[in-house]
Amino acid sequence: MSIQITLPSGSQVQNVEGSSMCGVRSYNSWKQFYIGGKRGHNTRPWPAQCRIYGCSNVATLGGHVFCVGENGVWIIPMCGTHNSSGNVNLMTVNANTIAVQVEEENTSGPSGPCYSSSSSSSSSSSSSSSSSSSSSSSSTA
Ligand SMILES: [Zn+2]
Numbered sequence: 701m702s703i704q705i706t707l708p709s710g711s712q713v714q715n716v717e718g719s720s721m722c723g724v725r726s727y728n729s730w731k732q733f734y735i736g737g738k739r740g741h742n743t744r745p746w747p748a749q750c751r752i753y754g755c756s757n758v759a760t761l762g763g764h765v766f767c768v769g770e771n772g773v774w775i776i777p778m779c780g781t782h783n784s785s786g787n788v789n790l791m792t793v794n795a796n797t798i799a800v801q802v803e804e805e806n807t808s809g810p811s812g813p814c815y816s817s818s819s820s821s822s823s824s825s826s827s828s829s830s831s832s833s834s835s836s837s838s839s840t841a
Contacts, residue, residue: 702736702800704744705770709795712768713776715787719764722802722809730762734775734800744798750779753792757781764813767799772816774799 707713727733737743750757757779767774768790776799782791802815811817 702733702741702803702806703772704798704800705767705774707767707793707795707797707799711793711797712790713765713774713793713799714768714790715783715785716764716766716773716813717785717788718813719773719809720785722764722807722814725806725808730764730775731760731777733802733806734762734777736800744800747777750782751776751793751797752778752782753794755779755782762800764802765799770799773802773814775802776800 724730724733726738731746735743735746747759749755750759759777760780761778761783762775763778763783765774765776765778776793776797781787804811804815804817807814809815
């Protein structure tokens, strides 16, 4: 179950150094991982253009990025120029860019550049208040 976020306008991302060693599992490519569609998952539309603001190149691959303000490693559609390993600049993405989080099960690569092991994905905090008072009502005999 991949987590996806929709980045608001003005969001910044940065290429993950060393992500070229991150193999993808279950899919043929990170582009296919982004699109999804396996195990009953819905598919995501692949955008025609690179999601970096102002770039009109074709989005050819799914690039590993850090998203400012978010934990974890994410995949967004990018062109080969912006996904270059030498490009470590902060890049602004287009509004409503969808980023898909890479989790340990999705990659054969190591923690750090390939996925974040410290991603606090404990969003399901079910606070079940089990304060069932088992105090038997005192029957006045
Ligand atoms: Zn680009």
